Amino acid sequence: MKKADVIPIAAVIAAAVIIALVFVPKQADTVRITCENAVYEYPIGENRRVELTENGVSLTVLIENGRVSVEKSTCRDQICVHTHTGSIICMPARVVITVEDGEYDHVAG
Numbered sequence: 001m002k003k004a005d006v007i008p009i010a011a012v013i014a015a016a017v018i019i020a021l022v023f024v025p026k027q028a029d030t031v032r033i034t035c036e037n038a039v040y041e042y043p044i045g046e047n048r049r050v051e052l053t054e055n056g057v058s059l060t061v062l063i064e065n066g067r068v069s070v071e072k073s074t075c076r077d078q079i080c081v082h083t084h085t086g087s088i089i090c091m092p093a094r095v096v097i098t099v100e101d102g103e104y105d106h107v108a109g
């Protein structure tokens, strides 16, 4: 490979890295609600309520002011309702709520 071929490729990779760093702001965080048969994603910057029913448990997920919480749930243990940091897990509903940091460098599997 000639040197003239290498430089443009390096420039493209460098540009891609810069674009990724500049145009993927931290505010692009995503709330991911993982259910048994589906995954829902919402931007954490938009306030909303998400109602869902899984395995006979009705959950109301509240996204407000950049935070996510379970406002109410009909599950037995109510652990999800009392979880305010990190991942929220509702075992009876088999629902996991996580906040993704908007970076797409995760390795699948």
Ligand SMILES: [Zn+2]
Residues within 6 Å of the ligand: 073, 075, 076, 077, 078, 079, 080, 081, 089, 090, 091, 092, 093
């Ligand atoms: Zn629960």
